């Protein structure tokens with residue numbers, strides 16, 4: 375038995391409602407952070423999760439002890455901040471969510487986080503490639519456009535890269551898009567779905583209003599709405615005034631994505647989420663990763679949907695996104711090549 379780990383939970387057995395194929399271990403790396411804590415809370419409330427593994431460089435066991443008192447059936451384990459603790463957290467995980475890393479302060483771009491977060495994500499990816507090479511890896515740490523290619527390069531170097539199991543979490547962009555459009559149209563956001571393609575930063579976030587319920591939104595209203603979706607993160611960074619970026623809405627978005635993957639793994643059909651994956655859509659233009667609507671299945675990525683018909687205005691947005699994405703992706707790859 376791994377001595378450094380602390381296991382909590384009323385029942386140490388599998389959740390009673392989960393069959394063997396449904397027993398799902400989910401690991402959160404960065405679990406004690408602003409996103410990590412509410413994300414772990416939402417996962418603890420999810421009956422599809424049978425085992426929750428929490429790892430952080432500080433505070434993982436404390437968060438686990440707290441969550442373990444919630445009367446749902448899953449076990450919660452907090453792991454010590456050691457290589458052995460990280461390995462134990464990852465071993466057997468079906469899903470690994472990575473919100474580890476520093477958030478923005480006002481005036482910063484997501485790319486300004488690269489110098490700190492690139493090495494954090496690289497090191498966690500190395501551990502995952504060794505301990506949980508078959509897991510679905512969900513990258514939340516920014517800049518997502520670069521951290522996802524970092525994970526892919528690390529997995530390639532270890533000979534275990536499976537592009538169907540690596541996802542940049544862009545769910546918050548579609549969550550925001552449906553909320554913001556509902557505010558413009560005074561509708562229920564539950565009935566709004568706006569596809570958002572590209573990546574996860576500024577102009578790489580491309581909302582396709584022409585494919586929403588409201589293709590009629592035009593002119594200044596359209597420009598303001600698109601800008602708000604592209605720069606929604608900045609709104610939160612500014613309001614938090616130095617205390618970080620979106621955490622609660624991100625936790626909801628991360629939990630939604632994990633839930634979708636679990637549903638797909640457990641046999642539900644037609645589960646589609648937008649996500650930043652290795653994609654054939656713009657490879658001919660040198661852009662190897664792209665977010666679009668992706669159908670999920672038991673093996674991860676089942677089908678990458680085409681962007682579809684877009685307006686001339688949106689075509690220009692996609693063009694601008696591709697130019698930035700190409701640089702962001704290359705930056706991640708170069709980092710691993712130079713700092714293996």
Ligand code: NAD
Pocket residue numbers: 403404405406407408409410429430431432473474475476477478487491494498513514515516517518543544545546547574618619620621624
């Ligand atoms: P935070 O500082 O509150 O929490 C980060 C946590 O990571 C901390 O608890 C820290 O101890 C931990 N950590 C740092 N290095 C680690 C390592 N090597 N191993 C394990 N844990 C480590 O930050 P936050 O607000 O939770 O944001 C985390 C990241 O998520 C940021 O990079 C932020 O930009 C990003 N983010 C992404 C999205 C998205 O849509 N993808 C949305 C919001 C935030």
Ligand code: LMR
Pocket residue numbers: 477478484516546606607608610611619620
């Ligand atoms: C977001 O979109 O809220 C996150 O990427 C965090 C940020 O830096 O804005």
